[in-house]
Amino acid sequence: MPAAAFQCSFSSFSSACIVLRQRISVTTRSPAIEVVIMSKSAFITGITGQDGSYLAELLLEKGYTVHGLVRRASTFTTGRIKHIYADPHQAGNRLFLHYGDLTDGQSLTNLVLDLEPDEIYNLGAQSHVRVSFDQPAYTFQATGGGALNVLEAARQLNKKKLVKVYQASSSEMYGEVLETPQTENTPFQPQSPYACAKVYAFHQTVNYRKSYDMFAVNGILFNHESPRRGETFVTRKITRAATRIKLGLQDKLYLGNLAAKRDWGYAKDYVEGMWRMLQHSEPDDFVLATGRTQTVQEFADIVFGMLQLDPKQYIEIDPRYFRPAEVDLLLGDCSKAQQKLGWTASTSLEELARLMVDHDLSLAREEAILAAARK
Numbered sequence: 139m140p141a142a143a144f145q146c147s148f149s150s151f152s153s154a155c156i157v158l159r160q161r162i163s164v165t166t167r168s169p170a171i172e173v174v175i176m177s178k179s180a181f182i183t184g185i186t187g188q189d190g191s192y193l194a195e196l197l198l199e200k201g202y203t204v205h206g207l208v209r210r211a212s213t214f215t216t217g218r219i220k221h222i223y224a225d226p227h228q229a230g231n232r233l234f235l236h237y238g239d240l241t242d243g244q245s246l247t248n249l250v251l252d253l254e255p256d257e258i259y260n261l262g263a264q265s266h267v268r269v270s271f272d273q274p275a276y277t278f279q280a281t282g283g284g285a286l287n288v289l290e291a292a293r294q295l296n297k298k299k300l301v302k303v304y305q306a307s308s309s310e311m312y313g314e315v316l317e318t319p320q321t322e323n324t325p326f327q328p329q330s331p332y333a334c335a336k337v338y339a340f341h342q343t344v345n346y347r348k349s350y351d352m353f354a355v356n357g358i359l360f361n362h363e364s365p366r367r368g369e370t371f372v373t374r375k376i377t378r379a380a381t382r383i384k385l386g387l388q389d390k391l392y393l394g395n396l397a398a399k400r401d402w403g404y405a406k407d408y409v410e411g412m413w414r415m416l417q418h419s420e421p422d423d424f425v426l427a428t429g430r431t432q433t434v435q436e437f438a439d440i441v442f443g444m445l446q447l448d449p450k451q452y453i454e455i456d457p458r459y460f461r462p463a464e465v466d467l468l469l470g471d472c473s474k475a476q477q478k479l480g481w482t483a484s485t486s487l488e489e490l491a492r493l494m495v496d497h498d499l500s501l502a503r504e505e506a507i508l509a510a511a512r513k
């Protein structure tokens with residue numbers, strides 16, 4: 139008969155709550171042999187972000203217990219995960235949130251040693267490239283130093299048990315690209331404080347893999363978007379504005395460089411690739427991309443076209459959105475991930491734009507109803 143044993147650890151989310159990790163022991167006829175079946179557990183930094191929310195959903199579907207790092211703020215930041223969050227006292231709950239910050243290495247190590255996750259996904263970062271020019275030092279501390287703090291925490295845990303680490307590396311590291319398409323072998327030429335911080339984190343991840351024989355991998359992900367994308371990234375800024383314009387809630391959309399080319403995929407496809415990297419037989423670095431690139435203008439044309447609007451009538455250029463240095467062209471080659479992980483991006487740019495437009499049209503309709511009620 140299976141016997142269930144529970145391990146308790148402490149979480150500081152909302153009020154103090156008890157985290158239970160279920161351990162099912164199956165004892166065979168021989169008392170000397172005990173088969174222990176434990177559901178896998180994962181620790182996600184950046185769980186409140188776009189990718190963190192999709193990854194948490196995926197891992198819960200796969201039966202994982204999921205722990206997420208949440209920054210304390212004066213308002214709730216858990217909007218993207220509220221549909222999967224349950225009261226920690228509720229039986230069967232497998233999602234637990236813990237306060238912390240990537241810049242606080244000691245607390246991070248304490249938490250990781252306490253939780254003993256099988257897998258760590260470091261998705262937390264100051265992830266906005268334009269903002270990184272305004273806050274270069276903080277961006278380095280969170281995006282670069284934060285990754286080092288995660289690796290150090292994992293190294294401590296790795297002395298006791300195997301822990302696999304995923305580092306969210308970025309196509310932005312290619313910067314002023316030295317070849318097209320970009321692969322795992324393309325040299326980095328970063329063009330922003332954000333990209334420099336990500337290059338640092340990339341090399342530290344490889345360094346920890348080699349120096350300490352750790353299972354630590356880099357996913358070099360090209361841009362991926364969704365209805366959950368932050369509203370100041372260009373695709374979401376466009377779908378939010380176009381749908382609001384359609385319903386008469388906004389007149390103009392102000393953008394920066396319309397000529398920049400990006401390889402845009404769907405975030406939900408990409409988190410599957412992250413998971414596959416940690417299930418691979420050996421630690422390695424992989425590019426995830428669609429293999430198709432379009433300009434910002436072309437993405438706007440698709441979105442405005444879906445709403446039967448002429449983008450020329452509504453889009454204006456505001457130099458405020460230009461960057462001190464720009465990444466002109468990103469186009470990824472994910473052949474290695476395709477061959478070794480069986481991963482490809484399955485959602486086209488048109489399908490992605492449709493998902494985002496439909497979602498943002500609903501938001502705009504709600505806003506229009508509220509505005510009408512106020513009159």
Ligand code: NAP
Binds near residue numbers: 187
């Ligand atoms: P995102 O939506 O901006 O989410 C970033 C997450 O990091 C949020 O949960 C944020 O928490 C958290 N965070 C920021 N600073 C932190 C700190 N000091 N301590 C702890 N948590 C912190 O980013 P995303 O699009 O999901 O991207 C996930 C990761 O992949 C990031 O590392 C990003 O740089 C990288 N990446 C993204 C793409 C892309 O196209 N989306 C491509 C390549 C790589 P709050 O909610 O409190 O702000």
Ligand code: G4F
Binds near residue numbers: 266309371394460464
């Ligand atoms: O949407 P973006 O801000 O994304 P960007 O800079 O490519 O960075 C994103 O993808 C990276 C992967 O390559 C991630 F690592 C990073 O964390 C982030 O998720 O800008 C895309 C392009 C840029 O060339 C920018 O100059 O759009 C151009 N753009 C034109 N007008 C604009 C705007 N970008 C923003 N955010 N806002 C504008 O008004």
